[in-house]
Amino acid sequence: MTDNIFFNRADLKHCGSNVIIGKTARIRYPELVSIGDNVIIDDFTYISTQLEVSSFVHISSGCSIIGGRNAMVSFGQFSTLAPNVVLAAGSDDYISGLATPMVAEEFKGDVEIGSIHIGDHCIVGANSTILPNVTLSTGASVGANCLVKHxxxxxxxxxxxxxxxxxxxxxxxxxxxxxxFRNSK
Structure with a gap:
């Protein structure tokens, strides 16, 4: 399989077997990304944070998994994101800081850097947003157009x-x- 133009697959921290990554997916820090077996990351997905993906995970097109180098997002087995989900493991200070990654930390105010954990068998519906420091426990399912803050x-x-x-x-x-399913393999 050839590497796409947005990152080099060989630079991933780990990439399991039977992994499909869309040609237009963008991974800003591939050295911080571990992907298990039997994973699909669709086109137009953007990843700019530490990421750990277990096996049998699907990340649909247009998803954004963001937060910067110090934030973390993890996926349990058999979990999925529908199209255009935003997982924001980091959030700028919109009240008293400059909200851009292009300025020094001292000008950013009270930035929240955290983690998001998506447990086994979790589903997140299209156009939903999950904010920093949230855990979806095993089997949690979120409908479309939702905002998850806890x-x-x-x-x-x-x-x-x-x-x-x-x-x-x-x-x-x-x-x-x-x-x-496991017994059928």
């Missing part, structure tokens, strides 16, 4: 801006399907 409990469906719990997901069925 940790979400596992095996629940959430919707809204900001999100609120809507209903329970069926963990037993989902985990049984995972086991069937």
């Amino acid at each position: 940790d979400l409990e596992g095996w629940c469906l959430f919707a809204g801006a900001p999100v609120r719990r809507i209903k329970q997901r069926n963990a037993k069925i989902i985990l049984a399907l995972e086991q069937k």
Whole structure:
């Protein structure tokens, strides 16, 4: 497989087997990115932070995973982002600082640099945004057009801006399907 024009695949911290990365995906700091097996990162995705991706993960087109070199985003197995999701593991100070990466730290104000953890079997719907220092526990599912500002409990469906719990997901069925899938290999 050839490298695309936006980064060199050989510069990734780790890249597992059966990984598909779209030709127009952009990874600003490939040396900070680890990708497991059986992962797809679609075209027009932008990544500018530390990233750890487990196996069987799909990051759809147009997603932005941002926060800078000191922030961290991680994905558990069987998790997915729908198109145009923003994971912002870092956030500028819009009240009293200059909000641009092109100025020295002393002029930025109270910048929030943190992490986002997407657990196993999590789904994030199209056009949703997750802010710094948020964990989606195993099985959490976020609908389209949501704003996530706090940790979400596992095996629940959430919707809204900001999100609120809507209903329970069926963990037993989902985990049984995972086991069937693994046994079929």
